[in-house]
Amino acid sequence: MFEAKPQNPALAAALIFAATAFIAGTTLLAKALGTGALGPALPAFQVSHGRFLFAFIAIGGAVAVMRPRLARPHWRLHLGRTTFGWGGVTLMFAAVAHIPMADATAIAFLNPVFAMVLAIPLLGERVGPWRWGAAVVALLGAMILLRPTPGSFQPAALLALAAAAVMGMELIFIKKLSGRERPIQILLVNNAMGLVIATSAVWPVWQSPMPAQWAALAGIGGLMACAQACFVNGMARADASFVAPFSYATLIFAALYDMAVFGVIPDAISLVGAAIILTGALILAWREGRAVRR
Template identity: 80%
Template sequence: MFVAKSHNPPLAALLIFAASALIAATTLLAKALGTETLGPALHPMQISHGRFLFAFIAIISAVGVLRPHLARPHWGLHVGRTSFGWLGITLMFASVAYIPITDATAISFLNPVFAMVLAIPLLKEGVGPWRWLAAAVALAGALILLRPTPASFQPAALLALTAAAIIGMELIFIKKLSGREIPIQILLVNNSMGLVIASVAVIAVWEPPTQAQWAALAGIGVLMACAQACFVNGMARADASFVAPISYATLIFAAFYDFAIFGVIPDAVSVTGSSIILTGALILVWREARSRRA
């Protein structure tokens, strides 16, 4: 969890690439738990609870080893960030049980677009024509993935779309927190509060997991904690405009996992919609890089 400040783009790329593989793996395990692959399907709120439980164990262990200097948390921002984060990840876990992981992952890439739109009223940020173009392109790709025809419409895709919007709101809180507290403290407080929320929410839907499901739940939590650590350290070693496109490798890993484990082959609609969303996201990255240089 220690964040070095040395500029090292090759190592940053490797860390972000690893984070992408780990994040895609969490969606794979969530799909296995939300279907009957490892036993009776678990409720998304129980999957989300396992994610926070085991991520908290991993992060508190890292804090015990590293012993970082922790400051007083800004509780209001943490409550907002954690509430939106818990709801967003729960809806995302619900969606992957019904639609291909590739589609859900591609739709999740809309969260920076939603964050950009929300930043206008909440952070008083200006949005120029290039940003609006990126948002329009990405949303067009999402519309394709929704397959809005009576014969092919996937209601579960709306869960992923809603999750992306909610996680976009979470990014607003993260942006406010990032200048106030160190990354490991943000992760520790977030996972502590998330565990409390998830523990209360799961009471009504709790079912005893099988041994394989316990292992998968632990895997989701540990993989998510490791992914967060890789991402935070990667961002600390290179410019955001350099590492952001690498994070889109998550889509490649998601497609590979879905094919290797569940035999799902992305159809033409999935490939088209995902490509358009990535195009919109890359336009946004390119514009942000130019703005920084200017």
Template identity: 80%
Template structure:
């Protein structure tokens, strides 16, 4: 049994905001690696491989230093969660190489909505009218971001939409794992299995990175390990209904980073679609809190 942390909402909000800044930074590095900013573009599977390898090294060092009490993992749930997590991360990294980070990040915020829809057949949950309304609002925002006209359609946005769907399935496994094992053990097992899966997948597309790309790959993994640690600490110190809205600050950091590094300014369509998705996701989080459920932040223990 792990000892619960003392409740501290202010500190929890700080941890979650730090996590969102780290997550947006990993997306920025993934975009640099997937374009030619640091050398010949790397395949998204190689970027996700670096994410898992270096995150696993960081988390292993943390476990060795803290020596938490570990229990027997539920390997089936961990395998499902990690497989979908790896797929979602890879698709997300593929999308940001071709579309603005604002659009890709906003579209992946659909994953709690996708998880809600998947929970109907997989977890036997019942969905009321407010939750259906939240899903409809969020999905309409995604439709705007897809720009579904022959002149403006962004095929790469479908990669972000696929990432949201896959990450939604990952959230189903996270919900099943929550309460069974300690957060640090979940991160250790998840990243360890991620190393195995991504190492097998990257064999077909491997190319030797430049020195700058090795540094960026290490940055992706270390920043993600920091983000996961911040999420764990934030979720442990306040109710999920309180911390969930702060997790959407990822969109703000992604927009600022994309502008600072690549000079990308979101247009009116991007801002409108992102705003509508956020409205739907926040409505869902509010409804979950009112019903006594734990609303899962979109990146909680994910990526």
């Protein structure tokens, strides 16, 4: 067990906000690699492999310099968290290669809704009417973003929906793991195990990246390492209900990056669907915060 960080809400908010900018940056680079903007399009398995490879190098280097005290990891929890985390990020990288980043990011924000539903059988949690209502609102927003009509349906949006479901399962393991190990150890083990899984999966589809693609893969790993470090340290310095709303800034950065680099401007459907999903997610975060205080 480790000593808890002193509470500092202002610093926590700043760290979470910075994490969202880094996360949106990884999505931008993943889209560039998946759409062929930097050379022949790379498969999502290879993009996620680069994410874990270079993130592990960055975090491993930090551990070698800092030399923190490490405890015995909870291997089963780490394996579950990493497996679902790898699956979620791979599906997300595949989605952004085909649909606007803002749409994919907004749909991915359904992961706390899926986590809430999964927590009923897996964690024995009770879900009241407010939380069910928030889930219904968020799912309604997702249906709008899926554009379920013959002329506008986006099959690739289902990849983002699957990513949200898989990352919801990851949140279950994060809940079980939280408070048991130091953040730096969690990051190190997560990225080491993720690298092993990603290497096994990428072998059949491996392509030799061009220099610009290697740089983008390294950028994804470095940005993700920074995002993870900011996120876990931000979560350690304030209540989850306080910092949760700041994480939704990822959607803003994703839309801005997509517009600046690829010229994609969110349409009315994207704006309405994203707003509804965020409303449901914020209601859910508010209820979670009240439940914790009680």
